[in-house]
Amino acid sequence: MVTADGDHMSETSGRDSDALHTTPLDALHRELGAKMVPFAGYAMPVQYPMxxxxxHKHTRTAAGLFDVSHMGQLRIDDPNGVAAAAARLEQLVPGEIQALAEGRMRYTQFTTADGGILDDLMVTNAGDHLFLVVNAACKADDTARLRGHFGDAVTELPDRALLALQGPKAAEALGPLAPGVAEMTFMTALATTVDGVPAFVTRSGYTGEDGYEMSLPADAAERIARKLLGHEAVAPIGLGARDSLRLEAGLCLYGHDIDTTTSLVEAGLVWSIGKRRREEGGFPGFERVRRELAExxxxxxxxxxxxxxxxxxxxxxxxDQDGRSIGSVTSGGxxxxxAGPVAMGYVETAHAAVGTKVQLVVRGKPMPAAVAKLPFVAPGYKRG
Amino acid sequence: MTTKFTEDHEWVAVEDGVGTVGITDHAQEQLGDIVYIDLPTVGQTLSKGDEAGVVESVKAASEIYAPVSGEIVAVNEALVDAPQSVNDDAEGGGWFFKIKLSDTSELDGLMDADAYKAHAEA
Incomplete structure (x- = not known):
């Protein structure tokens, strides 16, 4: 028996394990019995003994605590104010950033001049600055790109941990520790405290469930993680379940479902562009968006x-049903x-309608499948 | 009954010339939660080292190889609907198939339990 495929959890690097970065929760992961793997240059828990x-099921039914401290956290402090920072950021991303009110956040992407995607990210209007969360594997490039655009206004936040608490019982677990978070709605942010520690909390995530991400001082992260894990509904969750959760939620994984060869229209991310920007453009790759929206x-x-x-x-x-190649799977498992296999991928537009019968060539054999509506599971977001 | 092991983490327990084949407890542990199993067909003839099936966990797909040459005489159909049985009892109820050995001397090339233990821990 030889492992044939596809644990993309352990990709990247090729570095020696002693050269890996660690998160502030490294000792806790090991104490909890996590299986650690290299991911984007970090030693990360792929799973715990559960x-x-x-x-995965625990996160869907109770609450899961994820260490996502490997992700890049950045702030942009424009001397001319947050509105000026938003206007300038729009030159790099298609999202409607200027329309973001204080305490609101948005999903957007860094795009290439020919309409590919360099990374996807979250942008929050934190009042006096913009707060950005970018993918771990892209953070060096993203930071360089932002520095090239904003200069010294960009600050990396390596001393901050990022924890995600996701699931229908996330509010019940975090609420008593963090004033104001229970009342938050999906895609909003709040500067508050978690167990007395200053924290920047957003009601967002990558699982399709209700939940939070909290940016905390690194030196307080382990204490707060232990406190949250002390709640009966909360269990630690690794990257393996994070991947299956986001796949069922229909969310893209950068480097797999989207990359520099995929466009926003192909990827079905037009919703994230915003009406004004779809008309006015002013971001790299707008010409391709305009063309693909029209044609x-x-x-x-x-x-x-x-x-x-x-x-x-x-x-x-x-x-297709005649065996002609029409695309490939970009995430699947x-x-x-x-309670069964699910996948995402790209197919020729003529075959993209929900319900279209297709075949998947698995180990050389065609297997029947159908184009399906995303997400695969109904989201549990707490909308306003 | 003799039980032997392969470097690829299969076990084969031989009784009256028929070998029952599965993956080792060490292998299921490494794979994690098993969600899909593809079994060979009864009557199929395999040579030692031929692909005999597939086991997929939440994380990855792995091939199962025939540890000895012979004819498939039974498959564990119950695994198709309950692949997690392999996690629960890899070296018992989680067997994959039974193969009628065509050359019992092939067993001499496989590892015994102690040798496999050393191999798995290496």
């Missing part, structure tokens, strides 16, 4: 449900909540 299936993209990102039980992993060829 296992990926159990961790339709050549391919689209879709959900795919295999009819059988065999998971189709990233890279699996997708064909077993969906614990769906």
């Amino acid at each position: 296992g990926i299936l159990g961790e 339709g993209p050549a391919r689209r990102r879709v959900g795919i449900l295999p009819e059988g039980r065999a998971p189709a992993r990233e890279g699996t060829e997708i064909t 077993f969906g614990p909540t769906v």
Whole structure:
């Protein structure tokens, strides 16, 4: 028996494990029995003794605590104020940043001149500055890009940990420790305290569930993580379940579902652009967005449900019913909540309608599947 | 009954010329939660080292190879709907298939329990 595929959890690096960065919760992960893997240059927990299936289900039914301190946290302090920073950031991203009120956040992307995607990120109007969270594997490039654009106005926040608490019981667990968070709605932010420690909390996440992400001083992170884990509803969750949760939620993983070769229209991310920006442009790659909105993209990102039980992993060829290649899977595996295999990928636009029958070529054999609506599970977001 | 092990983490327990084959407890532990199993077909003839099936965990897909040559005489159909049985009892109820050995001397090339233990821990 030889492991054939696809644990993209352990990709990147090729570095020696002693060269890996660690997060402020490294000792706690090991104490909790986590299996640690290299991810984007960091030693990260891929799973705890509960296992990926159990961790996934626990997050969907109770609350899961994720260490996402490997992600890049940045602030932009424009001397001319946050509105000026927002206007300047819009030159790099298609999102409607100027319309963000204080305490509101938005999902957007850094785009290339020809309409590809360099990274996806969250931008929050924190009142006197913009707060950005970017992918770990992209943070060096993102920081350089932002410095090139904003100069000294960009500050990295390496002394901050980032914890995510996700699931239907997240508010019940965090509420008593963090004044004001219970009343927050999806995609809002609040500078508050968590167990007395100053923290910047957003009601957001990457699981499709209600929940929070909290930026905390690194030296307080372990104490607060232990406090949260002390709540009966909260269990520690690794990157393995984070991946299956976000896949069921239909959320893109940078470097897999989106990259410099995929466009915003192909990826189905037009909703994140905003009406004004769709009309005015003013961001890299606008010409491609305009063209693909007018003419339709050549391919689209879709959900795919295999009819059988065999998971189709990233890279699996997708064909039409006559066996002609029409695309490939960009994320795929077993969906614990769906209780079967789920996948996302790109197919030619003519085959992108929900319900279209396709075939997945798994180990050389065509397996029946159908284009499916995303997300695979109903979101639990607490909307206003 | 003799139980032997392969470097690829399969076990084969031989009785009356028929080997029952599965993956080791160490292998299921490494794979994590198993969610899909593809079994060979009864009547199929395999040579030692041929692909005999697939086991997929939440994390990855792995091939199962025939530890010995022979004809498949039974498969554990229950695994198709309950692949997690392999996590629960890899070296018992989580067996994959039974193979009628065509050359029992092939067993001499496999590891015994102690040798496998050393291999798995290496």
